[in-house]
Amino acid sequence: MDMKTPADHLDEDALILDSVDRFLATEVKPYVHDLEARDEYPAAMVEAMKELGLFGCLIEPEYGGLGLSTATYAKIIERMSAVWMSISGIVNSHLIMAMAVQRYGTQEQKEAYLPRFATGELRGGIALTEPDCGTDLQAIRTTARRDGDDYVVNGTKTWITNSYYGNTFALLVKTDPAANPRHKGMSLLIAEKGPGFEVSRKLPKLGYKGIDTCEISFQDYRVPVDRVVGGAEGRGLQQILGGLELGRINVAARGVGVAQAALKEAVAYSQVRKTFGKPICEHQAIQLKLGEMATRVEAARLLTYRAAEAFDRGERCDMEAGMAKYFATEAAVENATEAMRIHGAYGYSKEYDVERLYRDAPLLVIGEGTNEMQRIIIAKQLVERNPV
Numbered sequence: 001m002d003m004k005t006p007a008d009h010l011d012e013d014a015l016i017l018d019s020v021d022r023f024l025a026t027e028v029k030p031y032v033h034d035l036e037a038r039d040e041y042p043a044a045m046v047e048a049m050k051e052l053g054l055f056g057c058l059i060e061p062e063y064g065g066l067g068l069s070t071a072t073y074a075k076i077i078e079r080m081s082a083v084w085m086s087i088s089g090i091v092n093s094h095l096i097m098a099m100a101v102q103r104y105g106t107q108e109q110k111e112a113y114l115p116r117f118a119t120g121e122l123r124g125g126i127a128l129t130e131p132d133c134g135t136d137l138q139a140i141r142t143t144a145r146r147d148g149d150d151y152v153v154n155g156t157k158t159w160i161t162n163s164y165y166g167n168t169f170a171l172l173v174k175t176d177p178a179a180n181p182r183h184k185g186m187s188l189l190i191a192e193k194g195p196g197f198e199v200s201r202k203l204p205k206l207g208y209k210g211i212d213t214c215e216i217s218f219q220d221y222r223v224p225v226d227r228v229v230g231g232a233e234g235r236g237l238q239q240i241l242g243g244l245e246l247g248r249i250n251v252a253a254r255g256v257g258v259a260q261a262a263l264k265e266a267v268a269y270s271q272v273r274k275t276f277g278k279p280i281c282e283h284q285a286i287q288l289k290l291g292e293m294a295t296r297v298e299a300a301r302l303l304t305y306r307a308a309e310a311f312d313r314g315e316r317c318d319m320e321a322g323m324a325k326y327f328a329t330e331a332a333v334e335n336a337t338e339a340m341r342i343h344g345a346y347g348y349s350k351e352y353d354v355e356r357l358y359r360d361a362p363l364l365v366i367g368e369g370t371n372e373m374q375r376i377i378i379a380k381q382l383v384e385r386n387p388v
Contacts, residue, residue, distance in 0.1 A: 013072045016057075020076050023048055024083045032084045036356055039209045041165060045087055049120070056118025058095050058246075059102060063114035070246065071308040074253040078301070081257025082264075085360045086211040088257070092250040093125025093161040096243040097170040100126075100188060104239045106231045113168075113190060124166030127157040127191070127216065128240060135373050137172065137237060138182040142218065144173035144189060150222040151175070151189065153196070157216050164199050164212035168192045171223075172240055175233045188229040188236035196221030207359030245318055247368040248325040249311060252304040255328030255364050259300055262335035262357050263293045266342045273344075286342060293335045300328035319381035326374040329364035336361040 027048050035042055049055065057073055059065025068076075073095075080088040098117040101109055116122040133139040142155025153173060163169070171191040179185025191197070200215040229239055267290060270281035280286045307324040310317035336357040340347035347354040365371045 013068065013075075016066070016068065016072065017075060017079070019052060020054075020079055023052060024079060028080075028083050028087065032356075033353075036084075036086075036209045037350070041212060042087060042090075042210050043165075046090060046120075046165075049087070049091065053118070054091055055094055055120040055123060056098075057091075059098055059114050059118045063102070063110060064118040065114070069308070070249060070311045071305055074249055074304055074308040077250050077253035078257040078260070078304075081254040082261040083257075084210075085254055085258060086208055088250070088254050089161050089208065089211050092247060094120075094123050094166070095250075096126050096240075096247050097124060097168070099246055100170050100229055100239050100243045101190065103242060104188075104230045104235070105190075106226075108226070109190065109229065109231075117168075122168040122192070123162065124168040125160065125162040125170070126240065126243070127160050127163070127169040127171045129157060129159045131156060131158050131215075135369060137240070138186070140172060140174060140186070142171075142173050143177055144175050144187065144223065146175070146225070147222075149225050151225060151228070153189070153191070153218040153221040153223060155218050156200070157218075159203065159213060160216050161211060161213055163214040163216050164202060166212075170229070170240065170243075172236050175228075175236075179234070183237040184234045186236040187233045188239045189223045190227040190229060191221075191223055194221070206362070207356065208363050244368060245311060245321045248321040248374075249304065249307050251364055251368045252300070252307065252321070252324035252328040255325070255330075255332040255361075256297065256300045256304055258332035258357055258361050258364070259293070259297045259328065259335040262332070262339035262354065262361075263290070263297055265352070265354050265357070266290060266293060266335075266339040269343055269346075280342070289338045289342060293338055296331035296335060300324070300331040303327050319378050319385070322369075322374040322377040322381075325368065326371045326378070329361075329371060332357075332361040332364050 028045055053066050056065035057068045061067045077088045101113050113122065128137055130140050130142065144151035144153045169191045171189045173187055173189060174185050175187040176185030196219050198217050200217050202212060202214050205213060270286050271279050273280050303324040307317055307320040310320045339354045340358050343352060343354050346352050349355060
């Protein structure tokens with residue numbers, strides 16, 4: 001039983017956030033420009049994140065994690081993304097996998113995996129998307145055929161974060177391709193790298209540099225039967241959809257971070273750049289942009305915290321997470337664009353961070369479910385919660 005008071009938790013959270021801020025200021029910010037330019041994996045930063053316990057920040061203390069609230073986690077991701085969005089993704093995919101095991105795994109699976117997930121000894125992500133399947137996860141083609149005490153897996157996954165340097169994945173497969181409805185034939189496996197598991201290629205990207213995003217393929221890859229999450233087939237889609245609520249809160253927090261960073265850069269630049277004899281922040285056209293940008297950041301932040309708090313209370317929050325993800329990521333795109341316009345030609349130069357923010361932001365409106373899909377989810381929930 002947790003005997004700590006709410007004040008104790010607030011003090012602990014403040015200390016953790018302070019540690020994250022120091023890490024970002026000393027071990028991330030000075031190196032982002034060079035790593036981004038080389039599209040180089042931030043190995044030293046990952047080791048530092050292990051030391052901070054970030055790979056176990058949502059894992060319960062009984063399994064070696066920090067047991068932070070989702071609301072505090074959102075604040076960590078916001079801070080990370082304001083400095084370099086790429087490192088937030090290294091944590092996010094890993095924790096969706098870990099939470100699937102923590103929420104749905106057998107006791108044996110929790111004891112075997114969660115402590116090693118918490119330290120980062122086992123680190124990875126989720127393997128869902130396929131070349132012909134993104135938002136419609138029920139259309140996956142990767143199969144897992146039972147063969148004695150193993151499943152034999154064949155298929156291909158793509159856009160898999162952490163797949164090159166990671167070693168363990170929550171792998172969504174079809175254990176019964178003929179099932180109707182389709183989701184009853186889907187299962188989630190805890191898949192460690194081994195024979196038959198191949199990283200086919202690293203995918204070149206517009207932004208989101210440094211982090212490893214790859215295509216992976218399976219050819220007669222064997223997974224022991226006791227690695228099916230929860231110990232029973234046919235529950236994989238529901239298990240991973242619960243994790244995607246957390247993923248959408250993470251992406252919303254990234255949107256807040258990118259939008260905040262764009263606002264900060266724009267406010268600073270507008271005070272030093274002069275035209276017609278005065279700083280451009282004194283021109284009404286720029287003031288209108290800054291006012292809109294600041295309001296977007298605050299609204300996005302509040303929506304994200306509201307979704308995180310609902311998730312912490314154990315409530316169904318696909319509508320709240322969808323609202324936060326939709327609004328915050330659109331705010332990131334709009335603020336990054338406006339920051340570039342405020343910077344003028346300098347915003348188009350790789351010497352300034354604004355150019356990176358402009359390239360990173362579009363990923364957010366696509367990842368963890370497109371914003372078109374978020375609006376459909378919001379509308380359906382709105383009707384369901386308000387019957388006539």
